Amino acid sequence: MTVKEIVSAVKKNRSEIKSVYFVGCGASMSELFPGKYFLEANAKKLRVSIYTANEFIYSTPAAVDESAIVITCSLSGTTPETVAASKKAMDSGACVISVTHIDGSPLAVASHYQIIHGFEKNYAAKMEKMTLVLALAAEILNTYEGYKYYDDMEAGFGKIYDLIETAVSSSLPAAREFAEKYQDIPLLYVMSSGATQMVSYSFSSFLLMEMQWIPASSFHDGEFFHGPFELVDRDVPYLLLMNDGPTRPMDSRALTFLKRFDAKVTVLDAKDFGLSSHISASVAEYFNPMLISGVLRVYAEQLALVRNHPLTKRRYMWKLEY
Template sequence: YITSNEFVHATPKALGKNSVVILASQQGNTAETVAAARVAREKGAATIGLVYQPDTPLCEYSDYIIEYQWARYPETVDPAQQKAAYSLWLALEILAQTEGYAQYDELVSAFGRFSDVVHGAQRQVQEDAQRFAAEWKDEKVVYMMGSGPSFGAAHQESICILLEMQWINSASIHSGEYFHGPFEITEPGTPFILLQSSGRTRPLDDRAIRFIERYQGKLQLIDADKLGIQDLSTDVGEYFCGLLHNCVLDVYNLALATARNHPLTTRRYMWKVEY
């Protein structure tokens, strides 16, 4: 993917009438994303807008509109109808329609079981989330780690939750990149949250875990294999790891915000000053 403002200022040369551009904005009014949709349309590309709020500026420049579900309390929404899930659906369909995909039916079947797996995982981690919140509420910096599809979830947690919504210094580190420099900051008590994936990139996570434990870093593991990812599929379940981690992190985020008396809606600059 590419961030909206970079798309506007460094527009891919391949963009044209044979392109499909997928854009997302919660309220449908993110200025950079609206501008990106306008640029895409001007170049003749088909545009798909993912929004929570309909009838918003992004919709004006979207040939197709998908309204996704969102709520502060995760148990009140269907995980298969959230933004990230629709993104995977779209990628799957585009791949299947343009090149064909041998495991298409298996992925569709896994989507049918996804909501049950997520809700079961969210119930499973309730107690651990409370423990985590009590033990981590005073941390001044937290490093997020992950690999494969779960690296996206780690990055989102770092910038959207820890930095934006909790004002906790954070960085997202790919489990494979950890050994290319970042591991030098590891010492007793250094806080890491690692989203342990399932499938082909799990060895990258395992290696990072061993090093962090060896040097006594403070480690919170959220293991997709222990949260039911294999109930989706043994072959394509890994593609759902990031989605599952996103949904499970919702439980931890609410617990942490409560323990810190810092609601997830708190902002210092966003929507309040010119930027």
């Protein structure tokens, strides 16, 4: 079923929805965030939350009932915590929509509706999960409350995949330079804001710490001047993800400070890839995460090549019981 068909079916069975919960683990939870961010920013009545799956299981919100939609997400559809959370939501009476790459997976089975996304074909396909979750959020909002920029969002969904591929194709030289510069780095700070704030978390926690065993930390640009900026010094390494949209002033303020003290800064700027030149400014901010994440994937792959450390290499994951 398409996103539109799913939400239409939900509406027929549940005329009133009061809450929407996004539930996942690790990178999948991060990829749910743009949908949550969009819905929270634009919904006037719907209650919106995001949970890591185990917390959802152990501390289930009281509002998870027949008036709730729970969106669960796992690439393989086998993440035990997320499958259990999906079952818990169903048992609580919520309408559960799973987002996974594998049709018929345990997560797909533990849901009322399934969104099956791509992954292998190209870089744009790797962003389908995040993009389809955003589309789902937009469809829920428009169906239950209405959304004046719905047509602009629809147009954006028709353009974002080609834009990702174009951005990726131009990024290889810069990605290679980044990999050469940072291959032996002892620590990297990753920063962003707005809809992209969890992309900085995802890149630091998963592509760096999990897949490259590089110590990393991430924080919101709006919080930078409330603690983290005390560590800024000459040649301290930062990766700043700059948004094309209303939270950009926070990104720019952070960049100005980093340059002031000669920190070693790499900037990935959605404006450089023409985001708002292709997607209406009314909704462009919500597409920053997909565009920047697509480019970051190239950066991670180049880092893996230079370091001779494949992104699939693990020390504990898939090797131990934990």
